[in-house]
Amino acid sequence: MFRKVTLAAAALAISAAFAVGPVWAKPVVIKFSHVVAENTPKGQMANKFKDLVAERLGGKVVVEVYPNSQLFGDNKVLEAMLLGDVQMAAPSLSKFERYTKKVALYDLPFLFEDMAAVDKFQSSKEGQDMLAAMKKKGLVGLGYLHNGLKQLSSSKPLKVPADVAGLKFRIMSSDVLAAQFKAVKATPLKKPFSEVFTLLQTRAIDGQENTWSNIYSKKFFEVQPYITESNHGLLDYMVVTSAEFWMDLSDELRVEVKKALDEAILFGNKVAADKAKTDKQKIIDSKRSQILELTPEERAQWVEVMKPVWKKFEHEIGKELIDAAYNANN
Numbered sequence: 001m002f003r004k005v006t007l008a009a010a011a012l013a014i015s016a017a018f019a020v021g022p023v024w025a026k027p028v029v030i031k032f033s034h035v036v037a038e039n040t041p042k043g044q045m046a047n048k049f050k051d052l053v054a055e056r057l058g059g060k061v062v063v064e065v066y067p068n069s070q071l072f073g074d075n076k077v078l079e080a081m082l083l084g085d086v087q088m089a090a091p092s093l094s095k096f097e098r099y100t101k102k103v104a105l106y107d108l109p110f111l112f113e114d115m116a117a118v119d120k121f122q123s124s125k126e127g128q129d130m131l132a133a134m135k136k137k138g139l140v141g142l143g144y145l146h147n148g149l150k151q152l153s154s155s156k157p158l159k160v161p162a163d164v165a166g167l168k169f170r171i172m173s174s175d176v177l178a179a180q181f182k183a184v185k186a187t188p189l190k191k192p193f194s195e196v197f198t199l200l201q202t203r204a205i206d207g208q209e210n211t212w213s214n215i216y217s218k219k220f221f222e223v224q225p226y227i228t229e230s231n232h233g234l235l236d237y238m239v240v241t242s243a244e245f246w247m248d249l250s251d252e253l254r255v256e257v258k259k260a261l262d263e264a265i266l267f268g269n270k271v272a273a274d275k276a277k278t279d280k281q282k283i284i285d286s287k288r289s290q291i292l293e294l295t296p297e298e299r300a301q302w303v304e305v306m307k308p309v310w311k312k313f314e315h316e317i318g319k320e321l322i323d324a325a326y327n328a329n330n
Helices: 001-019 041-057 077-083 101-107 115-122 125-132 175-181 194-200 212-217 241-246 249-288 296-312 319-327
Strands: 029-033 061-066 140-156 168-171 187-192 207-210 226-244 290-293
Touching: 001 290, 029 041, 029 226, 041 140, 041 249, 041 319, 061 249, 077 140, 101 125, 101 168, 101 175, 101 207, 101 319, 115 140, 125 140, 140 212, 140 249, 168 175, 168 194, 175 187, 175 296, 194 207, 207 226, 207 319, 212 249, 226 241, 226 249, 226 296, 249 290
Parallel strands: 029 061, 168 187, 168 207, 226 290
Antiparallel strands: 140 207, 140 226
């Protein structure tokens, strides 16, 4: 009797196990960490990616989005990714300088005339090759995400390079951006994005550079009386994952996840273009900050002062790469 009961119990246990499926068929979890608000282009892209994966991959893959530095700031997220604590992120391109000097290309001031030139270069062979430049360091670039062209905000009006002398500006961790402000005799300070509002509010710094959507979403315009529409630089991100995590995915999942991500990035880039216009107008309507436009003659002064910055980093980035990016303007 005991043997019959035991065998029956074993049969029921095996049957139950097969009914619920193999114990190893747990969904792949992708923790997507970023530092900005959910209503920004990056925030909306990440949420779109989450929705597309849920719709197409069901219980096979689950994307968890953590905005506003809830998990990691951009200065720590790549280290955390290599440790397996997070699977995807979209740091600004300057954050990758420790892994490849080539990305410093995107910080060069006045390199691209508009976002059309940026798209043209990034879709070229040279631009796509940059995504794979860090594979030996354990990181794989999956695509470029736009935020937009950068503007200068400050506690005083900025029209010509001489107006910037002696002021303190927050910058991302980038030697190129440091050189950019030193070229106009300003003091660059490398500080986390999450601290910028407080630094501006307390006058610990005089100004910062950012896109219209970041200036609006993080309310920098409320504590900066002047914004110069300089369009002097590019704020782009690279959606990145660890090589180990990416290659551990099955071929089928990797293809589907990449397809969803590509669609989400296109969506995010459309949001970025639209928000650059609408958020600028919202700042104008608020009357909290005065927007200053540069005349062609004033802009020419900035360009002339910044040209030596290109030359300074030419040996690290590569003259051919800089030329390819510049030629995308034509």
